Amino acid sequence: MVVKINENYLKLKSSYLFVEVARREAEFRKANPDADIIKMGIGDVTKPLVPAVIKAFHAAVDEMADAETFMGYGPEQGYDFLAEEIIENEYKTYGIDLDTSEVFISDGAKSDTANIQDIFGIDNKIAVTDPVYTVYVDTNVMAGRTGEMKDDGMYEGLTYLKCNSENDFVPELPSEPVDIIYLCYPNNPTGTTLTKDQLKVFVDYAKENNALILFDAAYVAFINEDDVPHSIYEIEGAKEVAIEFKSFSKTAGFTGTRCAYTVVPKELMGYDSKGNEVEINPLWNRRQTTKFNGVSYPVQKAAEAVYSDEGKKQIGEIIEYYMENAKIIRKSLTDLGLDVYGGVSSPYIWVKTPNDMDSWAFFDLLLNEANVIGTPGSGFGPSGEGYLRLTAFNTLENTKEAMDRISKLEF
Ligand SMILES: *Cc1c(COP(=O)(O)O)cnc(C)c1O
Numbered sequence: 200m201v202v203k204i205n206e207n208y209l210k211l212k213s214s215y216l217f218v219e220v221a222r223r224e225a226e227f228r229k230a231n232p233d234a235d236i237i238k239m240g241i242g243d244v245t246k247p248l249v250p251a252v253i254k255a256f257h258a259a260v261d262e263m264a265d266a267e268t269f270m271g272y273g274p275e276q277g278y279d280f281l282a283e284e285i286i287e288n289e290y291k292t293y294g295i296d297l298d299t300s301e302v303f304i305s306d307g308a309k310s311d312t313a314n315i316q317d318i319f320g321i322d323n324k325i326a327v328t329d330p331v332y333t334v335y336v337d338t339n340v341m342a343g344r345t346g347e348m349k350d351d352g353m354y355e356g357l358t359y360l361k362c363n364s365e366n367d368f369v370p371e372l373p374s375e376p377v378d379i380i381y382l383c384y385p386n387n388p389t390g391t392t393l394t395k396d397q398l399k400v401f402v403d404y405a406k407e408n409n410a411l412i413l414f415d416a417a418y419v420a421f422i423n424e425d426d427v428p429h430s431i432y433e434i435e436g437a438k439e440v441a442i443e444f445k446s447f448s449k450t451a452g453f454t455g456t457r458c459a460y461t462v463v464p465k466e467l468m469g470y471d472s473k474g475n476e477v478e479i480n481p482l483w484n485r486r487q488t489t490k491f492n493g494v495s496y497p498v499q500k501a502a503e504a505v506y507s508d509e510g511k512k513q514i515g516e517i518i519e520y521y522m523e524n525a526k527i528i529r530k531s532l533t534d535l536g537l538d539v540y541g542g543v544s545s546p547y548i549w550v551k552t553p554n555d556m557d558s559w560a561f562f563d564l565l566l567n568e569a570n571v572i573g574t575p576g577s578g579f580g581p582s583g584e585g586y587l588r589l590t591a592f593n594t595l596e597n598t599k600e601a602m603d604r605i606s607k608l609e610f
Contacts, residue, residue: 207343210354214333216578220562227566236566237601239528239589240574242387242547244452246520248501249513252451255504259497270496275488277304277460281499284506285460289419289445295432301464301480303487304502306494308417308446308459312381313338314490315413315442315461318482319469323378326358328370330388330579330586332415335381352581361582362389364551368540369397372404380405382431383415385422388579388588389549390541394426398434405440409470412441417459420450420518422544438464442479449546451505451514458494458502521546524598525591531602535610546591549576553610561587569604 220240228234248256262268276282282299290297305311313334325344327335336354339345346355353359358377360370368391373380382401384393393401405412414431422429431441443462447453467479504510525542532539538551550573552561558575565571565587576586591598 205341207341210340210345210347211337212348216575219578220572220574223563223566224572227570231570234570236570236572237593237597237604238572239593239598239601240572241590241592242574243454243592244449244521245592245594246452246517248452248456249510249517251507251510251513252501252504255507256456256497256501259500263497273493273496273499275491275493276300276484277302277494278496278499281503282460284503285445288506290430290432293429293433295430297432297462298465300484301462303461303463303483304494304499305459305461305487305491306457308415308444308448308461309334311444311459311461312413312415314486315444315483316342316344316379317490318479318486319379319411320472324356324358324376326360326373326377326380328362328382328386329353329359329581330362330576330583331359331381332383332387333579335413335415336580359580359582362386362391363582364538364540367391368549369393372400376408377410379411379413381413381415383417385418385427385545386541386547387418387545388547388574388576388583389586390543390545390547390588391549392422392424392427392544394424395428395434396426398428398431402431402434402437402440406436410440411467411469412437414441414443416443417446417449418545419445420514421522421546423522424544427544432462432464438466440467442467442483447502447505450518451502451510452517453498453502456498456501458498520595521591524593524595527595527598527602528589528591531606535606537610542591548589548591550587550589552585552587555585558584558587564608565605568608569601571601571605 279299282302286297325339345357348354358373362368362370368389419429431437431443446459463480463483465480468476469479471477528548529539529542540549542548558577562575574588576583
């Protein structure tokens, strides 16, 4: 007998991107120990949890210390007190009705977007945008829905929807039939958005083709444009074709605290091999109740406080702070004559490299000449080549300093 591994894991390309960024940073630091490096590559918040959240978090911890108020296992799907606030604030506000049984609270949108494919057949054809949040791709590779990665950087059997300056980062509908489409808007890594009309094209496609949209809306809190939807369910009929993922991570600084939620509407149907309709909601419920034991009570109480009047105000100020940085980055780079995308309804700014430099060459230039670290666009997929991602999750001072330094460069 031998232990047989899941060989699909061997198809995965090593997480070259952030490893290589770290390697080049370390090498630069060794040669330039006094250099003041500004990191604008991080996809993580930097501001602490707001006072309203901390207060609720502390109070819930104290409840855990008292036999009268102690909480053991909670519902795997999350507590109703949080689901109700989510529905009220994230959905009712936009004219969307949901039942608490359609909201599944979890420890992350990363894990949910990764785990959701568990409940779908192995022979579904998958489409992703290119560039992409790599979790969608890698989890389908692990499950065996792809072949090997080809020389062009794309996995065999996956459909890639190109997003670049030529199509203004609006993906075209798949040219071959697909069953499941992953969309993330506002987008990571490009920071670009889809308007309601542009998203409706995908909802209509899904309805016509019995396809499913997995909509990652982790960045809706950063939306500043009126025609950009805060939920895919703002599009008529989307409840019949879409699952939505949202998170407190970027919205409220919960990246290290862990709380997110996934909406699986009752109207959503899949099909068994005989062509019978099957409700998706009970499948996800079954998956979660079997493989997941819920988010801790104090964390859910902390998340509930995000929706208190104080919490909303305090969090709003932080988002504004980050978005002021985004504005500064956009303006500085645009003034330099660079082509700049995103950063209006997103903390990410996607910059076209000057003079057709490749992503890594521009990364090296910024590191060596300005001591600023970005993320090479090519790491997010073949269509990311020739771009670099900068993030607004830094201090105002560092953001300004980084832009001053970059503004002195000659391209
Ligand atoms: C940061 C991020 C998330 C959030 O993941 P969590 O696990 O909730 O922290 C989800 N999707 C995308 C595209 C992200 O960039």
